[in-house]
Amino acid sequence: MEVGQMQRQWVDYTKSLFLEGLLDGQFLQLQQLQDESNPDFVVEVVSLFFDDSEKLLNDITRALEQPSVDFKKIGAHVHQFKGSSSSVGAQRVKNGCIAFRNFCEEQNIDGCVRCLQQLKQEYYLVKNKLKTLFAMEQQIVAAGGSIPMLEISF
Amino acid sequence: MGVGAAEAQFHVLAVDDSIIDRKLIERLLKTSSYQVTAVDSGSKALEFLGLNDQDDQGTIAEAPSVSLNNQHQDVDVNLIITDYCMPGMTGYDLLKKIKESKFLKDIPVVIMSSENEPSRINRCLEEGAEEFFLKPVKLSDVHKLRPHMMKGTSMEDEADIKGVEEIQSPEKTRTQYNGFDVVS
Numbered sequence: 041m042e043v044g045q046m047q048r049q050w051v052d053y054t055k056s057l058f059l060e061g062l063l064d065g066q067f068l069q070l071q072q073l074q075d076e077s078n079p080d081f082v083v084e085v086v087s088l089f090f091d092d093s094e095k096l097l098n099d100i101t102r103a104l105e106q107p108s109v110d111f112k113k114i115g116a117h118v119h120q121f122k123g124s125s126s127s128v129g130a131q132r133v134k135n136g137c138i139a140f141r142n143f144c145e146e147q148n149i150d151g152c153v154r155c156l157q158q159l160k161q162e163y164y165l166v167k168n169k170l171k172t173l174f175a176m177e178q179q180i181v182a183a184g185g186s187i188p189m190l191e192i193s194f
Numbered sequence: 195m196g197v198g199a200a201e202a203q204f205h206v207l208a209v210d211d212s213i214i215d216r217k218l219i220e221r222l223l224k225t226s227s228y229q230v231t232a233v234d235s236g237s238k239a240l241e242f243l244g245l246n247d248q249d250d251q252g253t254i255a256e257a258p259s260v261s262l263n264n265q266h267q268d269v270d271v272n273l274i275i276t277d278y279c280m281p282g283m284t285g286y287d288l289l290k291k292i293k294e295s296k297f298l299k300d301i302p303v304v305i306m307s308s309e310n311e312p313s314r315i316n317r318c319l320e321e322g323a324e325e326f327f328l329k330p331v332k333l334s335d336v337h338k339l340r341p342h343m344m345k346g347t348s349m350e351d352e353a354d355i356k357g358v359e360e361i362q363s364p365e366k367t368r369t370q371y372n373g374f375d376v377v378s
Binding site (some may be wrong): 126 | 221308
């Protein structure tokens with residue numbers, strides 16, 4: 041595949057992530073902060089997000105398995121997850137956290153368990169999509185091309 | 195010193211317990227040519243600023259390296275930007291401690307928060323915060339910081355500082371400060 045084709049594929053793929061609501065405008069902000077002096081900024085931030093998220097999901101899972109559920113602690117984890125997903129533009133994960141927080145406040149265990157499942161699905165979905173996107177970027181750069189600048193209006 | 199440099203290197207202390215947000219704010223600030231120190235807690239921030247956070251009555255034991263003249267500190271910080279929600283010391287607690295300190299009270303403080311709560315915002319502004327940014331913080335927010343940057347200890351002329359305060363105008367006209375050198 042030649043570079044132009046790869047770039048068009050990248051543009052289409054990125055646009056689809058926005059159209060599906062997986063990503064929001066904050067992701068564009070991250071891309072705008074990337075330049076020749078910081079060419080890996082987006083990958084670096086998102087990698088931190090992946091590490092942080094998986095730890096949080098584990099902590100929440102374990103907390104829900106306890107005989108006496110500490111909703112306050114879970115709420116704190118969810119709050120952190122909401123913050124980080126919001127900061128990278130992972131919109132559906134962020135929204136999942138908002139729903140989860142409500143169940144925590146109601147101390148609704150079933151609601152929390154269901155929310156956690158949903159949240160895991162959304163998280164792994166966006167993680168896979170972003171990894172695919174980053175792989176495309178690597179291919180473009182390896183072929184001597186540059187990653188296009190996206191202009192998307194909301 | 196400082197007057198000749200077109201882009202005086204202002205030093206911002208960023209405080210946030212989230213590693214993702216620290217990375218983000220650091221990049222946002224560096225893009226605007228600020229020097230950045232990022233710490234993950236209010237107590238680390240106070241430590242960096244030279245305050246010993248060991249007080250019972252609201253008076254802070256000042257580290258011996260801090261002298262009394264012109265608020266001279268070992269560390270030159272022109273602005274502090276802090277997250278509100280942090281374990282242990284919140285951004286609000288940190289703001290209070292800074293404003294209660296003889297040596298630090300004139301350093302402008304900006305609060306960031308993911309929650310758009312009017313009572314929280316008002317409380318922070320009343321305690322002396324210059325701005326309140328909703329997270330996620332954007333480049334356009336960071337552009338609002340420039341008028342607040344405190345002239346460092348190299349600035350002996352108080353009139354210059356007054357000049358900065360006079361230029362400060364209501365929020366709507368802030369955008370005109372983009373790329374504007376606030377030097378009298």
